[in-house]
Amino acid sequence: MTISAACATTVRFSPSRYTGKERDSESGNDYFGARYYASTMGRFMSPDVSGEPMTLPYSNIENPQSLNLYAYVNNNPLSAVDDDGHQTVPDATGCTNILCRIWHWLNTRPTNSTDDAVVGGTKGVVNSFIDAGNFLDRHLSGGHDQAPLLNMGSQAQNRGAFAAGIGMLFVPGGEELGIGNLLSRDRLLAEATNPAVRDAIKMMFREGATTGDGSTAAALEHEIETGQQVGGRWHYTKTRELRIFVQRILKGERGAISPAEKAILEGIENRLNDALRRTPTI
Amino acid sequence: MSISYGEIFPILAIAVPDFEPSEADWAEPLPYVFMHQMMEFVCRKAAASSHDYCEQFAALLENLAIEGDEETQGLVLDVIEDLRECESKELIAEHFGPRVRYLWEEVSQPSYLPDEGPSGGWPKS
Numbered sequence: 001m002t003i004s005a006a007c008a009t010t011v012r013f014s015p016s017r018y019t020g021k022e023r024d025s026e027s028g029n030d031y032f033g034a035r036y037y038a039s040t041m042g043r044f045m046s047p048d049v050s051g052e053p054m055t056l057p058y059s060n061i062e063n064p065q066s067l068n069l070y071a072y073v074n075n076n077p078l079s080a081v082d083d084d085g086h087q088t089v090p091d092a093t094g095c096t097n098i099l100c101r102i103w104h105w106l107n108t109r110p111t112n113s114t115d116d117a118v119v120g121g122t123k124g125v126v127n128s129f130i131d132a133g134n135f136l137d138r139h140l141s142g143g144h145d146q147a148p149l150l151n152m153g154s155q156a157q158n159r160g161a162f163a164a165g166i167g168m169l170f171v172p173g174g175e176e177l178g179i180g181n182l183l184s185r186d187r188l189l190a191e192a193t194n195p196a197v198r199d200a201i202k203m204m205f206r207e208g209a210t211t212g213d214g215s216t217a218a219a220l221e222h223e224i225e226t227g228q229q230v231g232g233r234w235h236y237t238k239t240r241e242l243r244i245f246v247q248r249i250l251k252g253e254r255g256a257i258s259p260a261e262k263a264i265l266e267g268i269e270n271r272l273n274d275a276l277r278r279t280p281t282i
Numbered sequence: 283m284s285i286s287y288g289e290i291f292p293i294l295a296i297a298v299p300d301f302e303p304s305e306a307d308w309a310e311p312l313p314y315v316f317m318h319q320m321m322e323f324v325c326r327k328a329a330a331s332s333h334d335y336c337e338q339f340a341a342l343l344e345n346l347a348i349e350g351d352e353e354t355q356g357l358v359l360d361v362i363e364d365l366r367e368c369e370s371k372e373l374i375a376e377h378f379g380p381r382v383r384y385l386w387e388e389v390s391q392p393s394y395l396p397d398e399g400p401s402g403g404w405p406k407s
Contacts, residue, residue: 199315199318199319199322202364202367203318207367208395208396209396210395210397211397219397230397230399231359231396231397231398231399232399233352233353233355233356233359233360233399237287237314237356237357238314238357238360241312241314241315242315244310244312245312245315253306
């Protein structure tokens with residue numbers, strides 16, 4: 001028996017195909033719940049019909065691709081996933097695309113995880129996708145920032161700063177505000193005009209930091225997990241003070257803030273809370 | 283070391299006379315936030331050629347670096363790292379004392395990594 005023959009007897013092709021959906025063995029189409037997707041043609045076999053009466057389901061006048069009822073995630077599979085055959089809406093994490101969901105999982109997993117190497121590797125891969133996405137976004141959109149692939153900054157100078165980790169902040173509700181759910185430090189600063197909000201962002205994300213998501217919270221988490229300082233000093237006090245500062249801004253003590261700035265501050269506060277909750281109590 | 287982090291705020295409050303804490307700052311002092319904002323203030327003043335502020339700020343950092351406890355020294359390092367983003371940083375750095383200058387030179391290296399800190403650690407007293 002040849003090696004290939006031996007392999008042939010043990011290989012089992014999974015019925016799961018594109019984006020994990022089951023493939024119908026007779027038609028060769030992938031079943032998405034609401035309808036079938038033909039991978040050979042790169043489109044759905046039937047139009048996307050909403051359960052709710054509406055003129056044109058899931059249409060967005062600013063995005064002509066949304067008018068194509070046969071397209072998979074507006075013909076943008078790098079940035080979004082379709083779970084059920086209908087146009088995707090944000091899930092509980094606020095994410096509408098797979099990279100956002102992976103990022104969310106990476107940064108909300110339990111700290112006693114023993115799979116740090118796997119997580120670290122995954123972060124690297126996700127980061128590569130984010131970079132590739134931003135590159136494609138910039139070039140496919142003619143250099144404009146319209147409809148950004150991941151709604152995050154793609155400035156070249158950011159790449160080095162976030163090369164090792166994922167230097168991004170998860171902004172709850174950011175997508176609805178048109179700023180995206182995952183924002184880099186530069187994008188956060190670009191959205192903020194209130195000086196106190198800008199201070200909070202700069203204190204949260206040190207330029208060039210790569211531990212975890214590059215935030216002060218990640219530095220504290222690393223210190224809790226390893227017992228080792230990050231950057232030659234401890235980060236508990238800074239994390240605690242920054243949270244109080246953010247809460248003061250949110251209360252309006254530092255002047256008016258825009259909805260986008262509020263969302264950013266809430267994202268920072270959530271992240272700081274995550275880290276401070278992990279602090280051992282004495 | 284005679285300055286503990288818990289007692290640091292009154293020292294910060296008078297260090298740069300034109301940068302004073304608000305009532306809210308006094309109610310619950312946040313030295314990290316206050317120092318970050320002081321650095322931004324001095325940076326703007328340095329850009330406008332107001333060198334007195336640079337001297338006051340540099341003297342404060344040197345004092346904290348020499349006399350401060352571990353947390354206070356951590357604050358100093360944090361501020362020095364912050365300073366890298368200031369456009370007029372070199373105008374401020376001219377006024378640094380020896381201990382802060384050592385840290386500044388470490389932090390200013392192109393190869394410096396914020397997550398690793400100064401390669402030689404803190405200078406010996």
